Amino acid sequence: MAINLQKGQRISLEKNNGAKLQSICVGINWGAIEKKNLFGSKTKEAVDLDGSCALFNEQKQVLDVVYFGNLVSKDNAVKHSGDDLTGDMNGDDGLDNEVITLDFSRLNPSINYVAFVLNSFRGHDFGTIPFASIRIYEGTPSRVAEVFAKYDIAHEANFAGHVSMVMGVFYKRNGEWKFNAIGEPTKDRKLEETIDTVTKNYL
Template identity: 80%
Template sequence: MAINLEKGQRINLAKADGRAVQTVCVGINWGAIEKKGLFGLTKTKEAVDLDASCALFDENKGLYDVVYFGNLRSKDNSVKHSGDDLTGDVGGDDGLDNEVITVDFSHLHPSINYVAFVLNSFRGQDFGSIPFASIRIYEGTPTHVTEVLAKYDIAHGAGFAGHVSMVMGVFYKKNNEWKFNAIGEPTKDKKLQETVNTVMAQYL
């Protein structure tokens, strides 16, 4: 049974039988913006290019690597990005992830203590105008879901209006076990590097 996460909630990465999860996928799903035409009679869809990225930090909170649409694999090969989605769900919510980042905790460099996920709006469309956006954490592959561990709605809420970047959440290692902190906070940043710096300064 998947957990519906709330902002600030922390969870252990464990299956129903208590076994630790070694590989997780973080999938992000979002919709295109619906625009009303003249007199509100016709509707058009405006493509939305959101970019999911993953930043890896060591135990001293130093940046180790960033995985994003321009760098699809971490240098230790433990984190992989499915590729850039430029439009979102133009035909309505299809229930499928637009971008998926896979993390293999068993192959992470031993010095890595934090794996942070951020979301940036490439064209500057603010989150308040996007009809839906959510993330889910699951076991499986980008094309096959074995077990959904947690779901998290990241679009709704007045606080997202006017923002084009956000910190989705951070996996962190404690007592050699990986846990997840659902942050879900918009930031004032415009670019990925700025958002990574914000994570380093505020969320580790």
């Protein structure tokens, strides 16, 4: 049974049988923008959304960032599937365009926070994208076991006018990993600014 979290909800990542969660994925699926020209024909404008992951220590210092320019964390715990520059050009294919995986068993013990953020690289307003959904789930890029959070950033009014957001933060308390489903747009334009916002407001 999937846990569909509301924004701001926090959950433990210990399963009912007492086992600890080992691996999670953040999948992002979005579409290119359809534009009609003067004579009624339609063209597609590519949309480049970038999922990224920032790793912090207990003192809230950034130790590593995984993004399209750095696909694997230093400890090999976080891996990025690679940069998708266009989105789905022919309608929603139902597949994630970018996937970031996190293996808790490989994570450097000094890491206390793992934050996932999203930025629109070319500045496309989230509200102009025909569809854009995010899911944070237990499993692998090819197998979804349990969904922790889903966000529809194309059709929720509060995302219109924004080009960046904080998806969620995994955080460690007394040796246990927990998850905060944030799902909030920010006023930032670039990845560095979004990470700074996470540091100030969401850890």
